[in-house]
Amino acid sequence: MEKLVAKGIGKLVELKQLYRDKFRTGGTEKLVEYLVASVGVHKNHANVIASFIKDAVDKELESSGQASQAKKRLTFCVEGNISVGKTTFLQRIANETFELRDLVEVVPEPIGKWQDVGKEHFNVLDAFYAEPSRYAYTFQNYVFVTRLMQERESANGLKPLRLMERSVFSDRMVFVRAVHEAKWMSEMEISIYDSWFDPVVAELPGLVPDGFIYLRASPDACLRRLQMRKRPEEQKVTLDYLKGLHEKHEQWLFPTTPSPNSVMSVKEWLPTLHQPPPRIKDRVFYLKGDHVHSSIREVPALILDCEASIDFSKDVEAKAEYARQVADFFEYVKQTRNVEAGVRDNLLLPAGRPILGPDGLVLRP
Template sequence: MVKYLQSSIGIIHKNHAESITSYIKESVDEELKEENNIKPAQKKRLTFCVEGNISVGKSTFLQRIANETLELRDLVEIVPEPIAKWQDIGPDHFNILDAFYAEPQRYAYTFQNYVFVTRVMQEKESAIGIKPLRLMERSVFSDRMVFVRAVHEANWMNEMEISIYDSWFDPVVSSLPGLIPDGFIYLRASPDTCHKRMMHRKRAEEGGVTLDYLRDLHEKHENWLFPFQSGNHGVLSVSQLPLGVDDSLHPDIKDRVFYLEGNHMHSSIQKVPALVLDCEPNIDFNKDIEAKRQYARQVAKFFEFVKRKQESSSPQPNDSEKGSSKQILMPHQGGLWMGGKGFPESALKSFDFKRAMSFMSG
């Protein structure tokens, strides 16, 4: 640096060049310190997407278990599925959910397109939060792998429409990393159980939903989420659970966690962990407090597991980087280089050396 100032800038006296070098280094160090103070590293919170068939109990899970238990109440922020947005669109209050169920062949693409848009809006609206875990009801991935597949196979979405859907799905998901969860929670129950619960809740738009449709959705959830064992291409039964995949798992969830994988899996969620919760039993959460807390403990342990895995996989500074300070080095092209941050030659030309020298001599 001193030689550079003497030969290229014209600072004749060595002591002046050394003073200017020290001044620049101190100024840069101070600026970097201020930047670090202004922009502290914000701790990333985790996002889990809660998946499952129609009427499997997602709303009950989110409201009664995540909201009302000591294990989760202060841990999670709940982001329910934006059903209200689907039921009331624009000044004319269109109900696209009702329109889809009434005329699926006419409105399947329109509905799935709008569902995706509302999920993007919802992710943006809930991106900043205080609580360390965000639980979102369903995801754009279950939209594509379950519901879009179902309407396409039922011929409610034609080849042109699904080609259009796929043409923007990948680039949009790739450009919005907030849509990619850190984990999935799959609420699992048989189609017959889901059908009984649907009949009991009597949501107006679901009047035309058949048991066969629920069976189809169940099969697509299973095919999407569960890694099949070699040679077994059938659908897993409700009583089966995936094999444990990690020795560090807590006993409460050891046989309920696996990683998403397979050629059919979207590249952005390959190896993302998933927790399976058995929702087959009909539990009265007003009376069975212990059952409610058991579900909550499993989610809390899954959160700890995913958080620990992410922290352990974060890049750590090597020994040469630890304790090292920023250094000003001479690059090959005439500028300054300060520990990985460039100081271009144009900046040197605009630097007030007269002010620097007067400062040093004062």
């Protein structure tokens, strides 16, 4: 390592680039020869290093093209209470604003699939609201399946940002919790749900978003909007039910206290390297806590205030302001991922050596 540093190769990424530029056509033999003759590395060590670098570069090249584009693409899940305005937000703000229309692919919640199941055209959404104690488990299972189908169907889009309406995590941390607490889902049923939820999510990383957007409004505001849109299946939804869902969203996505045990906090070192833009600086947090599913801990969330009822067909500036905040959040998450990738790649391998950020800042002694 000291010999490599003396030759000006202080980062793993630099050694891989050297192999790509000068030695790849000649295979590992040329790299071994260089490491022995020019750097002074023992031949056995040079063989190990060259083999590792070749494998790493080959894997990177194999994953280029479409796979590489898929990795660069970001997914945000838009969360919020029933009738908070998610559909309006996605249709009017994401699709109709200059800031987002070329950036975003919108994936709406698959409500149509819940209203029309199988050859008999069963409406499982209506069945759940009509008899929640009978159909809660059936409905939540089918919701998960349709979200999985939706993720697969939209996985290969070309636009840089995929906005999905809700996620399997809001299903589990809000709605499944709510029906279980209401005793509409038994202990046996929630145990069965959890027994397959964790392993399925672990095997399907596409279900884990790069960020969340929480549309936040009071239960009273949500009830007013629910009554205005008059979706037939929702007429039995009560204010108490909306309050329970609101509390669960808050526990999951909003930092109610500044204590170390709060739901979310900013990463310890990340703000030093890369802070959110001023427009959203006080609206971005990171999921934290033992109650948060392990796959989404430290995933960022953008909190947007949606208490006021806004007519986006008339208030063009309000619509544009929401779009700018989403665009800023996209740029922030994208740059943060680049910073984290640089931290992983920018250093030589040994433990105990300093880990340096892009500007030379020591991240770990």
